[in-house]
Amino acid sequence: MKFIFLFFVVLFTLSSLACEVTVAPKIIMIGDALTDDSFSFECSQETKSLINTFFANAKGSIKTTTIASLLENNNLIFSENEIQIINFKDLLVEQGHTNPSKLMTFSVPTAPKALRLTNNQILTITNFEPTSHGDLFKINVHENHLLKWTYDGVVHIEKTVKAYTVRKNIPAFTHNISSALFQEIEITPDLVNEYFTDINQMAYFENNKPLKENRPLRKSDFNPINIVRAGNTVEAQLDSENINVKFQAVSRNNGGLGDRVEVYNPKTSIKYNSKIVDFNKVVIEL
Secondary structure (H helix, E strand, C coil), rough: HHHHHHHHHHHHHHHHEEEECCCCCEEEEECCCCCCCCCCEECHHHHHHHHHHHHCCCCCEEEEHHHHHHHHCCCEEEEEEEEEEEEEEHHHHHCCCCCCCCCEECCCCCCCCCEEEEECCCEEECCCEEECCCCEEEEEEEEECCEEEEEEEEEECCCCCEEECCCEECCCCCCCCHHHHEEEEECCCCCEEEEEECCCHHHEEEECCCECCCCCCCCHHHHECCCCCCCEEEEEEEECCCCCCEEECCCCCCCCCEEEEEEEECCCCCCCEEEEEECCEECCCC
């Protein structure tokens, strides 16, 4: 009788320490911030928060014993030995609905933030034609070719613009930055900052401050360099309805790309107003 009582006490103690988590072979992460009802728990509040944080930031296949080890909790007991964690955005790319460079926001208010699927359940996405104004789509879960669940969602494609960043930090006042150091990115427009969007014009500018890795390049990060200097001979082009002529002229001012400078023809001493279009090249403005 004493042995049975001791056995019951030990068993009760072990069961009270155990933390049981009901998961599934496949978990589709639809929301970033999980709630305590995302999984079935028999755990402390602190352990629930740790597990939710792990699932919100993980993806790929993983053994549940590894999760317990990473969370340093040997009392964790999962209902599956191995699970596959799939981010919903990655699933959209995998099924050909979008590409990774598209910035979008979506919500599926009727679906759980962590959608648990068995191995014989298949998730498909239909009516996914996102616009900047928002559009509806459906998440369908089939089991044995029969529709089991369906959830309605809405997606917005954020308006983006092309910009550039540098692959590594570059000191201020660096000349002739290699094009290999620039990387094209898509960003959400900023009403305050104008971004540098034409990498082909970089040769005409000098960075006036250090360029930070992975930060979008702004026009204010650069100053134009003088690509025409006073006293230098430049190629002048005169375009009008009746005439198209090129001749050698002498600049009377310094200037960068797009600046207006006065030039004169040394043979005739006639002065012209012109616009700088390239290194030692101007277009005469009549």
